[in-house]
Amino acid sequence: MKDGRMPEGETGATRFDDSFRGKLNELFVWRRDVRRFRRDALPDGAFERLVGLACLAPSVGLSQPWRFVRVDSPPRRQVVRDSFARCNAAALQCQSDDRAALYARLKLAGLDDAPCQFAVFADGATAQGHRLGRLTMPATIDYSAVMAIHTLWLAARAEGIGLGWVSILDPAEVTAVLDVPANWTLIGYFCLGYPVADDDVPTLEREGWETRRPPDSVLFVR
Amino acid sequence: MKDGRMPEGETGATRFDDSFRGKLNELFVWRRDVRRFRRDALPDGAFERLVGLACLAPSVGLSQPWRFVRVDSPPRRQVVRDSFARCNAAALQCQSDDRAALYARLKLAGLDDAPCQFAVFADGATAQGHRLGRLTMPATIDYSAVMAIHTLWLAARAEGIGLGWVSILDPAEVTAVLDVPANWTLIGYFCLGYPVADDDVPTLEREGWETRRPPDSVLFVR
Numbered sequence: 001m002k003d004g005r006m007p008e009g010e011t012g013a014t015r016f017d018d019s020f021r022g023k024l025n026e027l028f029v030w031r032r033d034v035r036r037f038r039r040d041a042l043p044d045g046a047f048e049r050l051v052g053l054a055c056l057a058p059s060v061g062l063s064q065p066w067r068f069v070r071v072d073s074p075p076r077r078q079v080v081r082d083s084f085a086r087c088n089a090a091a092l093q094c095q096s097d098d099r100a101a102l103y104a105r106l107k108l109a110g111l112d113d114a115p116c117q118f119a120v121f122a123d124g125a126t127a128q129g130h131r132l133g134r135l136t137m138p139a140t141i142d143y144s145a146v147m148a149i150h151t152l153w154l155a156a157r158a159e160g161i162g163l164g165w166v167s168i169l170d171p172a173e174v175t176a177v178l179d180v181p182a183n184w185t186l187i188g189y190f191c192l193g194y195p196v197a198d199d200d201v202p203t204l205e206r207e208g209w210e211t212r213r214p215p216d217s218v219l220f221v222r
Numbered sequence: 223m224k225d226g227r228m229p230e231g232e233t234g235a236t237r238f239d240d241s242f243r244g245k246l247n248e249l250f251v252w253r254r255d256v257r258r259f260r261r262d263a264l265p266d267g268a269f270e271r272l273v274g275l276a277c278l279a280p281s282v283g284l285s286q287p288w289r290f291v292r293v294d295s296p297p298r299r300q301v302v303r304d305s306f307a308r309c310n311a312a313a314l315q316c317q318s319d320d321r322a323a324l325y326a327r328l329k330l331a332g333l334d335d336a337p338c339q340f341a342v343f344a345d346g347a348t349a350q351g352h353r354l355g356r357l358t359m360p361a362t363i364d365y366s367a368v369m370a371i372h373t374l375w376l377a378a379r380a381e382g383i384g385l386g387w388v389s390i391l392d393p394a395e396v397t398a399v400l401d402v403p404a405n406w407t408l409i410g411y412f413c414l415g416y417p418v419a420d421d422d423v424p425t426l427e428r429e430g431w432e433t434r435r436p437p438d439s440v441l442f443v444r
Binding site: 014015016020021023024025026027028029030031033048051052053054055056057058060061062063064066067068069070071072073076087090091094095099103106108128129130131132133134135136137139140142143146147150151153154155157158159160165167168169170171178179180187188198202204205209210211212213215216218219220221222 | 236237238242243245246247248249250251252253255270273274275276277278279280282283284285286288289290291292293294295298309312313316321325328330350351352353354355356357358359361362364365368369372373375376377379380381382387389390391392393400401402409410420424426427431432433434435437438440441442443444
């Protein structure tokens with residue numbers, strides 16, 4: 001149908017079949033937070049293409065407030081690595097005696113190896129969307145950027161490319177070194193590249209840090 | 223391979239092929255924020271199944287801090303509808319003269335028709351994950367809940383089921399009526415059901431409220 005719209009009553013349930021849904025489930029199962037990367041570069045234009053897909057994410061009021069800042073400069077990357085090292089050392093000091101040794105063994109970022117690294121900001125001052133949907137719940141701007149990140153994460157995984165979310169950082173320090181407008185809020189810093197290995201179990205569970213809980217433990221009815 | 227892990231060097235690029243990636247792209251393109259629902263009930267167990275898939279989302283420190291509260295009670299749903307009506311009227315008053323008429327014509331929630339409605343909270347007090355990754359960027363707990371929502375959104379769309387995110391609400395009021403632990407933060411309220419129509423263009427763009435921008439406008443290099 002012209003413009004892509006389907007007539008009233010056509011739910012589009014036939015647009016995606018059982019085979020696709022099975023592979024989509026598999027994508028969710030095999031998507032990992034990657035910390036061990038090969039150093040091989042990504043194909044030319046891969047990052048731009050993944051950002052293009054990320055831009056299909058939902059956003060409050062169609063504000064599209066996500067800002068992708070690829071970090072290529074070695075001095076800037078060094079500032080990020082240093083911030084991680086300091087914050088991770090501080091976090092280790094916060095661990096209980098019985099968990100500190102385990103925490104120290106965890107590899108929590110691929111900053112030394114990932115060929116592609118980028119920060120994602122949310123632009124809370126954007127006029128796009130004319131503030132629709134944001135007045136009583138302004139964090140929806142940040143949540144929109146998160147959904148763009150998640151879209152990129154899934155699209156990358158479907159190409160065998162891994163993403164790792166690095167949050168053990170001083171956000172003010174990372175924001176300052178990236179020289180972005182004052183109204184931008186850092187949502188996260190990301191490593192992107194080919195993973196050393198794939199897994200259908202989260203690394204933190206493999207390493208004994210934590211275990212996943214069953215879905216019925218998070219489901220309530222009122 | 224035992225436990226699902228693939229040997230070092232196997233990137234898993236062959237796990238997903240071009241055909242799947244094409245359909246995944248289509249999923250991103252056809253996923254909408256739905257406001258016009260049919261009243262038909264979802265299949266038995268559909269909501270629980272979708273929550274199960276949502277639980278495959280990434281979470282900081284494997285904290286899985288998402289809490290899904292399905293709202294079945296008519297009086298509670300009425301409180302949510304009233305909150306929306308009040309907040310939407312207030313938002314209309316905030317519009318500039320030239321945009322107020324357009325705002326008033328927009329349908330911004332399917333609260334009267336969607337057969338399934340639920341709230342999602344983030345449990346910031348959860349001990350799960352032992353606070354890994356959260357110390358310098360505590361909003362990662364909320365972001366994890368957002369990614370669970372987004373996972374459910376995509377999984378639903380793959381089944382021809384639509385989701386609408388309602389943020390034009392008083393979060394304190396909605397939280398209070400749902401009788402949840404004090405530490406839970408409302409992330410959003412959601413309508414779920416069969417959409418009246420599908421579209422590959424956002425409704426807000428169809429209605430002339432806003433237009434999408436090209437990906438290169440959100441891509442920067444440092």
